[in-house]
Amino acid sequence: MNSMLSHRARAIKPSPTLMVSALAKKMKSEGYDVINFGVGEPDFNTPDYIKNAAKKALDDNFTRYTESAGIPELREVIVEKFLKDNNLKYSIDEILVSPGAKASIIHILLAICDPRDEVLIPSPYWVSYTSQVEMVDGHPILLPTNMSTNFKITAHQLEDALSSLSSPKALILNSPNNPTGTVYNKQELKEIAEVCLKHNILILSDEIYEKLTYDGEEHHSIASVSKKVQDITIVVNGVSKSYAMTGWRLGYAAGPHEIIKYASRIQSHTTSNVNSMTQKAAVVALTQNDGSIDRMRQQFEKRRNFLVAELNNIPNIKCTLPKGAFYAMPNVSFYLQNNTKDIRTSADLCSYLIQNFYVAVVPGVAFGANNYVRFSYANSMDNIEKGLQRFEEGLKSIL
Ligand SMILES: Cc1ncc(COP(=O)(O)O)c(C=O)c1O
Numbered sequence: 001m002n003s004m005l006s007h008r009a010r011a012i013k014p015s016p017t018l019m020v021s022a023l024a025k026k027m028k029s030e031g032y033d034v035i036n037f038g039v040g041e042p043d044f045n046t047p048d049y050i051k052n053a054a055k056k057a058l059d060d061n062f063t064r065y066t067e068s069a070g071i072p073e074l075r076e077v078i079v080e081k082f083l084k085d086n087n088l089k090y091s092i093d094e095i096l097v098s099p100g101a102k103a104s105i106i107h108i109l110l111a112i113c114d115p116r117d118e119v120l121i122p123s124p125y126w127v128s129y130t131s132q133v134e135m136v137d138g139h140p141i142l143l144p145t146n147m148s149t150n151f152k153i154t155a156h157q158l159e160d161a162l163s164s165l166s167s168p169k170a171l172i173l174n175s176p177n178n179p180t181g182t183v184y185n186k187q188e189l190k191e192i193a194e195v196c197l198k199h200n201i202l203i204l205s206d207e208i209y210e211k212l213t214y215d216g217e218e219h220h221s222i223a224s225v226s227k228k229v230q231d232i233t234i235v236v237n238g239v240s241k242s243y244a245m246t247g248w249r250l251g252y253a254a255g256p257h258e259i260i261k262y263a264s265r266i267q268s269h270t271t272s273n274v275n276s277m278t279q280k281a282a283v284v285a286l287t288q289n290d291g292s293i294d295r296m297r298q299q300f301e302k303r304r305n306f307l308v309a310e311l312n313n314i315p316n317i318k319c320t321l322p323k324g325a326f327y328a329m330p331n332v333s334f335y336l337q338n339n340t341k342d343i344r345t346s347a348d349l350c351s352y353l354i355q356n357f358y359v360a361v362v363p364g365v366a367f368g369a370n371n372y373v374r375f376s377y378a379n380s381m382d383n384i385e386k387g388l389q390r391f392e393e394g395l396k397s398i399l
Contacts, residue, residue: 011134015127020350024360035387036360037375040178041246042326044299047292050243050285057280066276068268069260070097070252074279077286078252085210086221088230090254096264097279099271101208101238101251104263106132107270108234108253111263112202113138117169120161122153124329124367126178126206141165142368147320147331151180155191162199170202173222176209179367179374180329181304181322183213189222193229202259203233208251209325211242211293214301217323223254231256241325242293243285248278300326303377307384311375314392326378329364332395333371339398346370349398357394359387 020038027034057063069075075092082088098104105128113119115137121129123142130140143161145151162168173192175184184192196203203222210219223233238251253260273279304321308328311319316334332349343349346363350373354360364372377384 008135008137012131015131020354020360020362023354027354027358032358034354034358034360035379035383035390037377037379037387038360038362039376039378040327042241042244042296042378043380044244044292044296046244046248047290049288049290050245050281053284054248054277054281057277062276062280064276066273066279068273069264070095070274071276071279074283074286077283078254081286082235082254086235087224088221088235088254091257094254094257094260096253096260096267097274097282098251098253098267099249099274100240101206101236102128102132103249103267103271104236104238104251104253105129105204105206106135107263107267108204108236108255108259109133109136109138110266111259113169114167117167118165119169120158120171120201122151122173124151124179124364124369124372125172126174127366129172129174130368138169141168144368145180146369146371147318150320151177151182151329152184152188153192154188155195158192158195159199162195162201168199168201170204171196172204172206174206174208175222176207176213176219176322176324178209178325179327179362179364179369179372180320181325181327183217183219183323184222186220186225189220190225193222193225193233196232197228201232203229204236205233206236208236208238208241210237212297212300212326213324214297214304215321215323219324234259239282239285242297244296245281245285248281250274250278250282300377303379303381303384304328306381307375307377307388310388314388314395317395326376328375328377329369329372330375331371332364332373335395335398336371341398343398346373349373352398353391353394356397357390359390359394361391 024034024036075095113136117138119133133140143153223230234255239245319330350363362374
């Protein structure tokens with residue numbers, strides 16, 4: 001059977017985060033009371049004012065194909081959003097609307113990568129970056145980070161890595177970050193951008209968690225460092241996370257006209273347009289506000305504070321305070337090195353915890369960081385409390 005499949009297909013691993021969620025769902029359907037910290041989506045409903053816009057679009061029979069790159073009305077709104085939130089000027093032909101940020105990213109990669117081009121990715125990384133780079137026959141080059149560097153790459157590290165590469169094409173930067181929650185400040189972005197300019201590489205800046213920052217931390221787009229930096233950057237964003245719209249499937253990209261033009265052309269042959277009702281709903285999501293978006297953010301912040309404090313109360317667990325997104329990444333290396341159950345990897349540990357203590361967390365190995373596990377705090381306080389108890393009991397039981 002394998003011989004019928006392409007090398008490309010065989011190289012792609014299933015998404016480990018979706019696997020954890022699928023196992024948790026399966027166990028739940030079999031009657032087990034599983035607490036799932038694996039999910040990467042808000043547990044809130046899409047706000048009513050956004051849903052109503054989609055209902056209206058249906059009633060108005062706005063149900064046909066649209067422009068592949070997105071309806072002009074929505075692209076105008078996205079242009080305004082970039083100006084208002086990020087001080088970035090674009091025209092509507094520099095905007096691509098896709099079925100999710102994930103689709104924007106693959107279409108951009110298809111537009112910019114030739115076989116064997118190297119794409120630099122800070123690690124831990126969001127699972128789809130490496131797979132998507134491999135799907136376009138590029139080479140993911142990982143830039144390792146850890147707790148001691150606050151999970152951030154430095155300009156110096158980037159410069160070093162670039163000096164040994166033969167065909168560097170782009171850096172994928174994700175701030176606020178999944179899985180670490182790290183948020184880069186203006187100065188750090190400026191230094192990284194300078195290295196990219198010097199080496200003539202593009203920046204793909206995934207800013208999907210832009211609206212989810214805590215402790216007053218401000219999000220900065222690397223594209224706003226200077227016009228020169230904007231000219232080498234493709235910013236990716238979307239409505240999934242900040243507006244609780246994961247199932248609607250709408251993301252967008254902004255960047256140099258030529259790149260957006262070709263990415264749009266590619267998209268016109270893959271997915272065509274995002275469904276028409278969702279585009280109308282996104283216009284409302286990006287222009288109106290009844291306070292629900294910030295209420296969700298505040299809930300996430302409360303949960304983060306509780307989760308991280310409690311994790312740090314567990315003996316031999318260390319967890320940095322994430323400044324954005326809705327994930328926390330405690331270091332579990334002590335338990336991997338000291339246990340009586342032959343648990344060696346974060347995947348062994350997560351599989352033990354879900355099967356014996358009914359608590360699902362994602363193994364760090366899925367993000368290129370074996371010494372860690374990832375908790376999503378897009379979960380109710382009750383579940384967080386109960387799940388943490390199980391996590392602690394599970395860890396105790398392996399010593
Ligand atoms: C960093 C990051 N980028 C992009 C996405 C995908 O977003 P979308 O739902 O818009 O495809 C995710 C979803 O988990 C993510 O964590």
